[in-house]
Amino acid sequence: MSTxxxxxxxxxxxxxISNGYASGTANYITSARGSILTDTEGNEFIDFxxxxxxxxxxxxxxxxxxxxxxxxxxxxxxxxxVNPYDIAVRLADRLVKVTPGSxxxxxxxxxxxxxxxxxxxxxxxxxxxxxxxxxxxxxxxGRTYLTMTMTAKVKPYxxxxxxxxxxxxxxxxxxxxxxxxxxxTGIDTDNxxxxxxEPVLGEGGFIAPPxxxxxxxxxxxxxxxxxxxxxxxxSGFGRTGKMFAMENWGVEPDLMTTAKSLAAGMPxxxxxxxxxxxxxxxxxxxxxxxxxxxVACAAAHAVLDIFExxxxxxxxxxxxxxxxxxxxxxxxxxxxxxEIRGLGAMRGIAIVDGDGRPDPAKAKELSASCFARGLNILxxxxxxxxxxxxxxxxxxxxxxxxxxDIMEAGLAEI
Numbered sequence: 001m002s003t004x005x006x007x008x009x010x011x012x013x014x015x016x017i018s019n020g021y022a023s024g025t026a027n028y029i030t031s032a033r034g035s036i037l038t039d040t041e042g043n044e045f046i047d048f049x050x051x052x053x054x055x056x057x058x059x060x061x062x063x064x065x066x067x068x069x070x071x072x073x074x075x076x077x078x079x080x081x082v083n084p085y086d087i088a089v090r091l092a093d094r095l096v097k098v099t100p101g102s103x104x105x106x107x108x109x110x111x112x113x114x115x116x117x118x119x120x121x122x123x124x125x126x127x128x129x130x131x132x133x134x135x136x137x138x139x140x141x142g143r144t145y146l147t148m149t150m151t152a153k154v155k156p157y158x159x160x161x162x163x164x165x166x167x168x169x170x171x172x173x174x175x176x177x178x179x180x181x182x183x184x185t186g187i188d189t190d191n192x193x194x195x196x197x198e199p200v201l202g203e204g205g206f207i208a209p210p211x212x213x214x215x216x217x218x219x220x221x222x223x224x225x226x227x228x229x230x231x232x233x234x235s236g237f238g239r240t241g242k243m244f245a246m247e248n249w250g251v252e253p254d255l256m257t258t259a260k261s262l263a264a265g266m267p268x269x270x271x272x273x274x275x276x277x278x279x280x281x282x283x284x285x286x287x288x289x290x291x292x293x294x295v296a297c298a299a300a301h302a303v304l305d306i307f308e309x310x311x312x313x314x315x316x317x318x319x320x321x322x323x324x325x326x327x328x329x330x331x332x333x334x335x336x337x338x339e340i341r342g343l344g345a346m347r348g349i350a351i352v353d354g355d356g357r358p359d360p361a362k363a364k365e366l367s368a369s370c371f372a373r374g375l376n377i378l379x380x381x382x383x384x385x386x387x388x389x390x391x392x393x394x395x396x397x398x399x400x401x402x403x404x405d406i407m408e409a410g411l412a413e414i
Contacts, residue, residue: 006028006040034399048375048389048390049376061306063306068295068298087301090301096272099243104276106273108123109292112269113142119271120256121196124229135171138153140202153382169187174207180220199231199244200235206386213249227254230244232246234260235343237262266295317344319393324347336414337350337351338356358384358385362414366387366410367379373406
């Protein structure tokens with residue numbers, strides 16, 4: 001425990017950290033283990049946020065910590081583009097085997113989710129020699145200029161930052177007939193390089209499409225010679241009960257982006273895709289100084305080991321069943337609980353008013369109430385009224401139940 005109080009640290013933060021770089025709380029974390037966060041004053045919080053879907057294997061998992069230590073003692077950086085190393089090559093080999101697709105695949109490593117999306121778009125445009133990109137309503141793809149353009153919600157992500165990147169077109173999500181109509185009236189399909197979609201909308205409100213949407217979307221892309229990119233940054237690594245969410249529908253994307261839980265908190269992301277597409281770009285056309293950082297790669301190897309050795313997908317499926325049953329019970333008991341959102345353990349509930357309309361004020365109140373009781377949860381959605389849960393898939397049953405009890409008490413309160 002630190003000798004400095006949350007208030008003291010926060011005062012300094014106000015002096016030295018940009019106001020635009022905001023945080024949801026003013027409790028400063030000094031340690032995290034499993035599903036528990038501890039702040040500088042020794043206060044503990046059950047973590048239902050997981051660093052926004054980053055800690056699927058739990059905080060400070062011993063295997064991850066050991067892998068990081070071992071690699072850090074060997075070397076921390078050479079730049080893969082200058083002096084490559086085996087640990088990244090072996091990680092790429094594991095990723096092409098674990099990601100959906102029965103075809104030959106190749107990998108590009110970069111640092112963040114937004115970088116992965118940017119590079120997937122670069123690769124698609126280069127390969128197809130076309131510039132148009134189709135994104136969806138309520139999508140979130142990042143905060144760089146291209147990915148910010150692709151993101152749907154204006155405040156806070158896009159407000160005041162224009163002008164944006166051209167040749168980005170927005171289509172309705174989850175409605176294949178509306179999408180077919182959009183192909184006729186909304187875009188020139190001859191100039192579209194790719195369609196990119198989150199399997200389950202993340203920041204947009206944990207919206208899962210009808211079961212036939214993605215299979216039909218993939219077929220529509222094939223009909224028009226358009227690449228399909230799956231943005232698995234938040235939905236990947238077991239969150240929906242499959243290693244990657246697209247497996248729920250048997251869809252094999254041409255390109256896929258992954259980040260977040262790939263390396264258990266270390267900055268690492270990847271684009272994985274069909275070999276002929278990934279190889280289309282000229283040597284030197286893709287890269288970055290820190291991409292495939294060896295310490296981050298070591299953490300990612302440990303993550304894959306944990307999934308293989310500790311039955312994490314089975315735990316994810318059981319967690320999803322518990323969340324679904326609990327949220328269904330709340331829906332029948334609390335008028336403020338509207339639609340149940342998501343898929344598997346990527347679950348959320350809509351907080352609504354007496355007329356069934358989005359109630360962001362109540363959602364914010366519930367979040368604050370839970371945090372005051374020792375539970376860390378997140379609000380998302382276009383209207384800011386979706387409570388989403390992204391606890392580690394490794395969470396112990398007693399902590400899970402305690403966290404759900406806190407949420408229930410908060411719902412009764414509001």
